[in-house]
Amino acid sequence: MPPSTQLTRFGKAVQGSSCPTTIADLDVLGELSDGTAAPQGIYGHVPFCFHKCHYCDFYSLVDRRDRQPMFVQRLTEELRLAGPYFKRPLRTIFFGGGTPTLLAAEHWRTVLDAVRDNLSLESGYEFTLEANPETVHAELLAVLVDGGVNRLSLGAQSFQPKQLEALERWHDPANVERSVKLARAAGIWNINLDLIFAIPGQSLNAWLADLDTAVALEPTHLSCYNLTYESNTPMTAKMRSGAIRPVENEVEAQMYEATIERLAEAGFEHYEISNWARPGYRCRHNMMYWENENWWPLGPSAAGHIAGTRWRNVPRLDAYLAQGSWPPICDVEQLDADGRVGEELMLRLRLIDGVALDRLDELLAVGQRGPQRMAAIAQHIDGGLLQRTSDRLKLTKRGLLLADLVLADLL
């Protein structure tokens, strides 16, 4: 008897436990089958890297090429299993990592074939691949474009060697421009650049120089992240030990404000706390997260969300590769109605447009904490962190910088 069947008996007892069970043990597949919940997109995780960067807390392994074929085989199997449950065409697919571009071209061909064979996509779909500027090459791009990939997200982070070094990020800044050109030549026009600011040692001017370099490459989309000290990263350990000094809070604020200003001048729309896009180029995949929609995970450590149930495939390649059928999962969470309202507010208010008042009324009518939330909203409107327009509730300009204070009160 396979372990998954054995565990079914416990039903929801697996909630929140890290005990490896599978998605078949939850109600999720039933909700998919009867069409009550359909995922809008897929997130696929490619766990390979050639070096672990010091700020990164994503699941990744330094690549040993020998496991790529097995990984690809397992991933296509997952696609074959999940495909039949998706009752509507998908709007978006996103492969992140890790370093997806580290997967060999012939492997990508296999994966993309499986995508075509098992999934149906909406017309005008978005298909993004995360890329490391060091590993983008024409042959790979040709395979990707051929397989339907139409958006590239390049991890540029910074154009200055000193800052890349502080991040322990080893790529030649020149490769960003090279990658952008190669992608355009291959027919991918929709390109995002990831940038990081408030890197230890970075000045406001150094950051603005990075931003200008990025804008000059004419991407359709920019993600600008304040460096986050995630727990369990070497970066955080170094910060705690005093080996590196974080940028002053005041300077971070100035960098962020300058970013908002400069990108507005350059014609970008600021649509989420850390995201800017040319009109019409907002990232649909990420919008799906912030609008609290349903999506399906593929690959080790990938997280999914269907109708209030969140889970993640176990973040261990060995375990992912070992088991047949559905992969083992962990971190299963099914919040009560109140919890789900809090989560949706936390996500939606990250959007510059905020939440529609109609939807807000619906949310506040649910659960026990509605009155508390209303009081908190009123308080933050008074305090100048939230604003109510004729049809929406959103963060003010000052509120954007202090969003966590507001969001914590709305949970």
Added chain:
Amino acid sequence: MHIRNFSIIAHIDHGKSTLADRLLQLTEAVSEREARDQLLDTMDLERERGITIKASAVTVHHTYQGEDYQLNFIDTPGHVDFAYEVSRALIACEGALLVVDATQGVEAQTVANAYLAINNDLELIPVVNKIDLPTARPEEIAMEIEQVLGLPAEDCIYCSAKTGEGIAELLDHICRKLPPPRKPITDKTRALIFDSHYDDYRGVIVYVRIFDGSLRVGDKIRMMGTGRTFNVNELGRYTPAQEKVKELGHAQVGYMVCAIKTLDDVRVGDTITLDTNPAAEALPGYEEPKQMVFCEFFPATTTEPSGKKGEYEALRDAIEKLHLNDASFTYEPTHSEALGFGFRCGFLGLLHMEIVQERLEREGGVEIVQTAPTVSYEIELRDGTMVEIHNPADLPDLSKVVSIREPIVKLEIICPTDNIGDLMKLCDGRRGTFKSQQFISQTRQILDYELPLAEIIYDFYDKLKSITRGYGTMDYEIIGYRSDRLVKVNILVNDQPVEALSLICHRQNAEKRSRAILQKLRKQIAKHQFEIALQASIGGKIIARETIKSLRKNVTAKCYGGDVTRKRKLLEKQKKGKKRMKTVGSVSIPQEAFLAVLEQGE
């Protein structure tokens, strides 16, 4: 029958308890089997720390030159925190054995206790103990005793309580050298209460020494200090086994039970007389024990800062129970904005405070948060009255205050000559006044200083030990109150005074102390949306300032599909942290901030 009443006094660890055991054994009061270590000490804590906290009295017999001697041995606490108790015990005696370790020599408590005995007109027998140790220097130590205390070196008895060597000679010496009790001076009964303790079954047990007349079972007695009357239900003595008697006669020592419910009804030092035939005058020398060191105890709680009701009650029960056994500490309920409900307690001294805390934790099973100790202050007001305060927050309006007086101690340090310079520097830095300096031997000296008690209650002893690499010892005695340039420092958070953080200190140290407190606070208080001014002020004048800059940016940069749960939990944690804050004005101060400031040490 001859009677000899005596005590043993010594510096801590010089072998007082072992010597007491050996004396009992040699008089065959205790069999070998019963002679567990330190027989007279009853509490675990005492045995562990090797200090005797509660006095007890034991009666044994010794035959000297063919005659029977009743020896009443009265045990005393070894530390001057208990000076009053020591002195009561000494008053009950005619003589004392001054025990000095043959390797360590004269130490600070040796001197303090010896003077206490001399001032009470006791005959002293110097005893050099531990002569069995290879490093023993008995003759040199005898010379030290002569040098420091003026007791002739040739009068010293050399012994080893451990091996028994010299003990028989010591017993003979007690009979020969110590004076007999004085004759009665009135036919009315007068008995001195020199100790008491609480027994769960029988109530308070009172230890008495009869000076005049006698006590019989059935007598109706009166405590002359409190005026309270009781019937004597039981009399007896410890040999060391408890032995009931019908009567305690002239000069005898023993215990009395008479249905006394609490220690508050019994005052050590009070005189007992007969209700029907009372003495005209009490025995001299009764004083209320005076609490000099104060601190607050709160239940240690990791969850709710205000202290769950249950935890506070557990602490209260533990304190009440301990108080039945030790009436010399005081307690009153208090409330701190930061730490919730607790108790402000007063102690005889620092060691006393430590012992009470340990006993509460050990015997009461409660965990305690202890605030930094403070001393009592006497405040002289313009209208001529005097108030005593134990808490800076209670200081009256300064416009009404003429002067603030603080307790002054006479400090005696015995240390290696090499360290004299550094120790003098330490004392001078603590507002000390040099009094004298005296050689004990070629390598050691006695240093006398007068300094404020407030200056030694923090870390003075630790500093002394580190300067002398453990060889220095100190003892102190409170000699009175003196006014100085003392000021109340208020701590302001965005212009709002926080009483729980105010302190009294010398004007000269005010800036330094304030800055240290403000810096601790700055580390503990999170940034707010506005700038926070942390200030220390004296009267209206700001003497120190730290600033917590405003929080300009607090936003999670990335929140994608896989981050949702984790980011939500981080925000929840942030929110929960907020709940455990105390709000002053619009500033949230975590409980830890108050603790960091109030906790012992600088």
